[in-house]
Amino acid sequence: MSNEFKDCLLPAELSQTGFSYTLSEISGKYKIEILYLLSIQGTRRFNEIKRTMGAISFKSLTNALQGLTNDHLITRHQFPEIPPHVEYQLSSRGKSLLPVLDAICLWGESHQPSAE
Amino acid sequence: MSNEFKDCLLPAELSQTGFSYTLSEISGKYKIEILYLLSIQGTRRFNEIKRTMGAISFKSLTNALQGLTNDHLITRHQFPEIPPHVEYQLSSRGKSLLPVLDAICLWGESHQPSAE
């Protein structure tokens, strides 16, 4: 296990760990939820994601999707149609986050107060 | 694996999953990093945490620690001394998050660009 206690973590050293790198890519109010959503639902269109996310604005969803696309965690496929048709799905890099998403999901299922 | 595709996720239903419950407890700019820090370093005092976190203000650290304490993810032990002496460490509930923390750490180690 990688969590034996170490007393050697120096100031500012935390920011050099893989831990912080992961956070830099998935932190943000909606990013992780979008990744989770796509991990469950597969390929989804812009407005399908928006509806499932509930109270999210166009702008915030656009920002989150662009950030995830720039980090190559999801792929964006635009069909040359009128009206426009854009689909998002997890990239292979995004799919490599599944262990993280699963761990988060499992913890919540077993620790939320009103668990079934 | 809990990530077979399901097409049954309805609008607003995402917020009822264990996934969202986990996020509600660990989201925030510093919470996860503090949990990770304590998972590595064990018991730490307020200013030790502050130094390791680098650029964090008293107020933000106080807020994060109080939030984590209220959610019973860490414990706060105050020694009746002058000057004050307060120690923080993961609670058993907090330790149950170790799989999540480990997953985040492992992904970062294997995916950050400058990984050795």
Add this chain to the structure above:
DNA sequence: CGGTATCCAAGAAGATACTG
């Protein structure tokens, strides 16, 4: 030492209108 209280600035996010 380990906070709290106050004020202020910066960034995130919502609402709305408009576009290809």
Add this chain to the structure above:
DNA sequence: CAGTATCTTCTTGGATACCG
């Protein structure tokens, strides 16, 4: 349909001063 642009609002977070 899937955005962009703009404006406004609101939440976070930082700086500072003070307290037990």
